[in-house]
Structure formats: structure tokens, C-alpha cells
Amino acid sequence: MAIEMIDLAAGDAAIRLSPYCWRTKFALVHKGLPFDAKAWRFTDKAMLAPTGSARVPVIRDMDRDPSRWIADSWQIALYLDQTYPESPLMVGEPGRAMARLVASWCDTVLHPAIARFATLDIYDSIADIDRAYFRQSREQRFGVTLETFCADRRGARMAVHKLLLPFEQMLAEHPFAGGSAPSYADYALAGSLMWPHTIAKEPLLDDATAVGQWFQRMLDLHDGYGRKAPTVRDEKA
């Protein structure tokens, strides 16, 4: 394997939920780089210790420098474009600036809104060993119980749809944020949306919208890499 990656898993190790890890995996399949995404759980400090990072994703490039772990999905994207310039994720500084804007917007605006929709489902699906840590850290962050934080799922879904309106307008006119082909801006947003896609018991997007149709295209890319991802809804079916 060219790339070794550490990837957040649910209780079912086949279900991978982290939006940041999904960005990295989409970037790797975009580049055509073979990789091994090892399942990691929130509380497995031992597995992350050698990487020097407290968070996932982390990767190391076994073909280049197996001693160097690279953390942070944005730094990984920059590393991949610098090291493997074919099939760029971002074209030039304008491409990097716009991808950074979209990724930052996802991190700071979209994720808190998705959290209100999906956090209780995340709690239900993660490994038993992670549950106490997850509840305690999230209830501290949100200042309320998970049940209170997620009490209005319908309102949370509407809030996400409202936030996505600028993407709705853009994607009504262009197949991808990258124009006619996907760029890292697409993978950043799609990564964020893989989070509820894999873990939420109800769909977040509406397939009739431009964003919903774009997400279906994102799932189909690269031989349906995203579409093949197991989700909690498969299990229930």
C-alpha cells in the first residue's frame, strides 16, 4: 500500500463516519493512490501515539517516508497535491484559496448544524468502549445532554438545508464546485455530508435538490467509492 491511514470507525468497523477522514479518502481515490484505512476508535490513544497527533485523519506515505506521519485533512490535501501533482485536487493558488474557504465553512458553520441532526445517531452507532468518552466530551461542548441537543431533528434538517442554499444556487448551474469535474472543494463538502450519510438513521439531504443530486454524483465518482461505503441504514434494511 502506498499510503497508510488511520480512520475513525463506528462500533461496526466497516462503518467509517469522520467527515475529515472522508475528505482524505476522497482525495486519495481522486489521486488513484492505493491506501489502507485502518479502523480507529475515539479512545484508542495507543494507536495514535506513534503519529504524534491526537486526531484523525493521519497518513504516512510508505513509498516516500514511512517515519513521517502527516495529520490534518487540509495538510494532507496540500501534501498530496505537492507530492503527486498529477490529477490536482486544487489548481493553482486560486484553487487552494477557494478549497480552503469551502473546507473552513464546512468546519465552522456546517458541522455544528449537522451535529444537531446526527449526534444522537453517532452515539448509538459508535463502539461501546467510546460511548462514555463521547457523551461526556460532547455534553461538555454543547452544554446540554445529547438528547436535548438533538431534540428537534426536523428543525436541524431544515437549518442544514438553509445553510446549503449558496451551494444549491451554484450547483443548479454547475455539475461540481470544481466546474465540470470535482475538486477538493467538492470533496470537502462531500466529506462533511458522508458523516450523516454513514451514521444517521434518516437521510439529511433531499434528492430532488441540486445539492442532493450533486451528492449522488459524488457517491458515484471513482467507481462508486462513496456509494460502496456501508451505512447504518444498510444494517437496518
Add this chain to the structure above:
Amino acid sequence: MAIEMIDLAAGDAAIRLSPYCWRTKFALVHKGLPFDAKAWRFTDKAMLAPTGSARVPVIRDMDRDPSRWIADSWQIALYLDQTYPESPLMVGEPGRAMARLVASWCDTVLHPAIARFATLDIYDSIADIDRAYFRQSREQRFGVTLETFCADRRGARMAVHKLLLPFEQMLAEHPFAGGSAPSYADYALAGSLMWPHTIAKEPLLDDATAVGQWFQRMLDLHDGYGRKAPTVRDEKA
């Protein structure tokens, strides 16, 4: 003059406040096209009637087809890039998609937040003839009096700063949304911010932030075109 434009003016005709008109003026100076921006007031239906549009900006290209008025700042930007391909505002479909995203975000997310900061100042500065129309149409839109809508200026300013966080992160790493040089994404956001810049009695941005510093760069572009714009704060000084 190559281009004739109709541009929203305050009571003092030298003060031009419309965010959409600013986008068009920045695009025209970016292209190096001479233009005449005629002062228009909200209630001057007669002046707009020949254009077929109910809103500004509208332009007509006197060198190409004086019989054709082009409305809507986004359509004008596309027209300018198509008709005058040198010094593109947007490079390729990726550039158009990203500029559309930023402009849509400004329209649907940023403008409602700026309105809470600036609407009462707008009311104070517009032409006497526009006041009754402005108050009535805005109070109907907001569902409260202008005074109630703008009661918490400090909170409104903080809300705008919070919304700008993704731009703050991106502009900490890149001089412009367009990378090393401005693109239409920059002009879209700068146009939105010229609205409070020209009309608000207090500054909206903080010059110590990356967005504040970027806005200063935007004011300096093209021989200080934005910086030369008269504002209500000049009058008070």
C-alpha cells in the same frame, strides 16, 4: 463612455451604497472599461423604465449595442468576461462556480446580517424622496420597525464577524480569494462590504483581522478606486 450604468445613490448623490452596484463597478474597473455610473434613487421608476429592469445595477454597452440593457450583477459579470475576455474576472468554469458560490453566500447569508447593522443608517442617508418607500418596504420584509430591527448594533457586528470566519481563515493564508490577485469572488464580497463602508456611521470590520486587512487591499486596488468613494463618515468628519 464605453459603458452606461445606473447606480443607487444616497441623498448625497456622491455616496453610492448598493452592494450589487459595487460588484459591477469593481468588475468594470478591473476590466479597465470607462463607464458612467448615473445616480438613481429607489423611487425613480421613470429612470429604470427603459431598461426593463426593476432593480439596479443595469448597464448598457454603448460600443456594442446601446439598445440592450443588461440587468443583475451576476449576469453583468458573465457578460463582461464573455465580451472582454482580457483580464478575466473568473478563470474557467471552476472560477465561475466558486464566484457564484461566494456571491450567493453574500446575497443570502451575509446581507441579512449586515442589514441588522446598517439599515437604520441607510434610512438616515438616503434621499428624502425615498424614505417612506424604504421604511415601508423594509418594515414589511423584516416584520418589525427599522428601529427594533437595528436595536442591537454591537450584536449585529459580532454576528457578521462570526459569519466571516471562513473568509478570515482563508485570507490569513492568501492575499485574495482569487489567490495572488483579485477575482470576482473578491469583488462580490468587497461589494457587499462597500455597502456598510459607504453608509454606516460606525465601521463594521476590524482592521486587525485578515478580512479587515484584505478589505483595505481591496480599497487600494485600481488606483484606490474603492478608497476614493465618498462615505457618510467623511461628511461627519
